[in-house]
Amino acid sequence: MEATQTTRPTPYELMGGAPAVRKLVRRFYELMDEMPEVWETRKIHPQNLRGSEEKLFKFLSGWLGGPQLYVEEYGHPMLRRRHLPFAIGVRERDQWLMCMHQALEEQEIDTELRAAIRTAIDGLADHMRNQPE
Numbered sequence: 001m002e003a004t005q006t007t008r009p010t011p012y013e014l015m016g017g018a019p020a021v022r023k024l025v026r027r028f029y030e031l032m033d034e035m036p037e038v039w040e041t042r043k044i045h046p047q048n049l050r051g052s053e054e055k056l057f058k059f060l061s062g063w064l065g066g067p068q069l070y071v072e073e074y075g076h077p078m079l080r081r082r083h084l085p086f087a088i089g090v091r092e093r094d095q096w097l098m099c100m101h102q103a104l105e106e107q108e109i110d111t112e113l114r115a116a117i118r119t120a121i122d123g124l125a126d127h128m129r130n131q132p133e
Contacts (some may be wrong), residue, residue: 010065011117015109021064025057028103041095044086063124064117080127089131097125 012021029049032042045052058069059077070077086092100121104114 011113012061012064012066014113015064015107015117017066018061020107020109021060021066022057024103024107025053025060027106028056028099029053031099031102035099038095038099041092041099044088044092079124080130083128084130087131088128090129090133092131093125093129096128097122100125 015021015024029052032038032045033049055070055074058073059079062068062070101118104118104121107114109117
């Protein structure tokens with residue numbers, strides 16, 4: 001008898017695939033534009049956020065276990081290196097996370113999945129810091 005290999009669904013699949021990731025990213029950037037308390041981080045981004053939104057969508061798709069859209073188009077993310085031109089300290093990290101946490105809270109996904117994504121994204125955001133505390 002041949003053994004069958006079972007694969008566990010990825011966070012990408014569990015949260016609803018491309019439409020859910022796109023919805024998360026769109027809401028994240030809406031919040032960045034709407035929340036005055038994240039102004040320092042918003043001004044690091046270009047005035048028009050469409051390109052940033054598309055890149056984050058592609059990155060998160062692969063990062064969450066879906067298609068590696070970002071890697072296919074741009075190569076390895078090298079996130080920290082790509083963010084070095086921007087001063088990212090605790091304040092900028094926390095402002096970015098404020099928007100991402102709120103966007104995640106608004107998604108219709110399982111509570112445990114949301115918590116796991118939040119923990120992982122917190123570590124990723126902290127890794128982007130390039131300024132001392």
